Amino acid sequence: QVQLVESGGGWVQAGGSLRLSCAASGRTFSRGVMGWFRQAPGKERKFVSAVSWTDSSTNYADSVKGRFTISRDNAKNTVYLQMNSLKPEDTAVYYCAARSHWLIRTTTTNYDYWGQGTQVTVSS
Numbered sequence: 001q002v003q004l005v006e007s008g009g010g011w012v013q014a015g016g017s018l019r020l021s022c023a024a025s026g027r028t029f030s031r032g033v034m035g036w037f038r039q040a041p042g043k044e045r046k047f048v049s050a051v052s053w054t055d056s057s058t059n060y061a062d063s064v065k066g067r068f069t070i071s072r073d074n075a076k077n078t079v080y081l082q083m084n085s086l087k088p089e090d091t092a093v094y095y096c097a098a099r100s101h102w103l104i105r106t107t108t109t110n111y112d113y114w115g116q117g118t119q120v121t122v123s124s
Contacts, residue, residue, distance in 0.1 A: 002026045002113040004096045009118030012086055016122070020081040022096030022115060032100045034072065034079040035059075037108060038092035038120075045095065047106035051079060054102035061106075064090075086122045093117040 008020040022034065035050025049060045049070040058070055069082040083090065096115035099105065 002098060004098060004113055004115035006094065006096045006115045006118040009094060009120045011121045011123065014087055014122055014124050016086050017082070017084045018086065018120060019083065020094055020096075020118060020120075022079045022081075024077045024079075024098060024113075031102050032098060033102065033104050033111075034096065034098045035104070035111070036070070036079075036081050037095045037097055037111075038090075039095065039117075040092040045108050047108075048094070049081060050097075050104045050106070052102050052104055057104060059104045059106065083120070086120075088122050088124045090120060091122050092120060094120050 003025045004022055006022050012018055032053050033050050036048040037045045038048050039045040047061055051058045051070045051072050067085045072079045095117045097111035098113040099111045
């Protein structure tokens with residue numbers, strides 16, 4: 001079994017920055033993918049970014065390209081999401097997710113494990 005624990009959410013003004021962290025426990029991800037999704041009130045959960053543990057490849061949603069950066073720390077089994085130039089439309093609950101296969105996928109059904117979510121609020 002895998003547990004994912006997010007941290008780093010909060011409130012920030014537009015243009016500001018936040019860094020989210022997601023620590024995985026219960027197994028190591030020498031293979032597989034860890035990533036981030038977000039869900040705004042009344043909307044479906046959407047892909048934000050992911051990183052492959054196998055080849056370090058990354059993927060980003062168009063809406064965050066150039067502003068968000070995903071990274072990983074193998075030793076800590078942790079993935080980070082650095083969010084810069086935040087906009088009010090980035091406001092959502094951000095969820096960490098993991099899948100066992102090394103190919104990055106952008107749909108929720110392809111992920112096996114989920115964190116509890118962390119709120120990010122960006123005010124205008």
